[in-house]
Amino acid sequence: MADRLEFQGKLGWILEEAKEHANRIQKEEIERYFENDDLSDEQMELVYDYLLSQKVAVSGYERKHGRVYAAEEKESTLTQEEQTYLQNYERELQTRVGAEQGSFLPFLERVLEIAKELHDGSVFLGDLVQEGNVSLMLALKESGEEEKILNAVREGIEAFQEEQRDVHVRDRKMVEKVDELDGQIKKLKEEMGRKITLEELALYTDRSEEELRSVLKLAGEEVVDANEEG
Incomplete structure (x- = not known):
């Protein structure tokens, strides 16, 4: 009973901590808090699922099928300005991909996906997309392998986010x-x-x-x- 109450208390602490940061928390923080509990991977998965049910996004955690939060829940973290930007940008992408020829055009959609995945509210979504596109252009000059190109895009966006956090x-x-x-x-x-x-x-x-x-x-x-x- 005591262990159960202690575990519930830790979950409550995590929820309170997440509330102070716009319902977001880092995966590393959760791991540190449970580091002495010897939880299995399956048990930690249940912790993350519980946080998802409470509308908490866990930055840095991924399942095989993607992040712990669903796309529609991620959408809700966008500001009205970002939602408008996203709608306009997606419309523009569809037009360009349908009308133009170019090996890099399909990558633009992937850049947007990565930017939305990494978006945590600390930086405007459009700035992440722009930084991702710059990283894409540089990566295309260095490599033709899709995996390397997308990794470069992800690393570029993450580095930009970290830089902006330092500025803030x-x-x-x-x-x-x-x-x-x-x-x-x-x-x-x-x-x-x-x-x-x-x-x-x-x-x-x-x-x-x-x-x-x-x-x-x-x-x-x-x-x-x-x-x-x-």
Whole structure:
């Protein structure tokens, strides 16, 4: 009974964690959480099926027939803008494949499939498709083997996603820095009853003046440079 309750508790934790990330969770996170439970592959399959029934997408998990989530459920993770883009792009592809000749045209449909499969909401679907098409063109120059070409497309899209995630993380950290510094400046101004100097702010925040200058440009806060006083 205790083991059952513990297992249910872990599933509940995973659901809560997924909710905080738009109903998505990484396969590696789930594996880490159950790493001491000695679950068989079949048991882990049941865990993933349960998450699917709760509308949770497990990034990185694949069955023989594809991802753990069905295509229609994946569709629901698209924004309205992405759904419109997808409809227009698919219509354009059908027209091109039907009207033009070219060895690369059938690959465009495969690129779209891979982009939809890898889409996790962190990057606009259209950007993934464009990056996949660029990777496709480069791969076609290097190889004529379909498997190698599609692997190159997948790797290109995944690398682009990772790069964009890093950009988002840096942007978020910069916003946090700006907000934090803004609060510190306002507090120091209130305490001193006047504008503060960059040197005073550096002492107060234990940061270099050079770092503060770069953040202040984003914060839009006015701080007097000691060299400009007088």
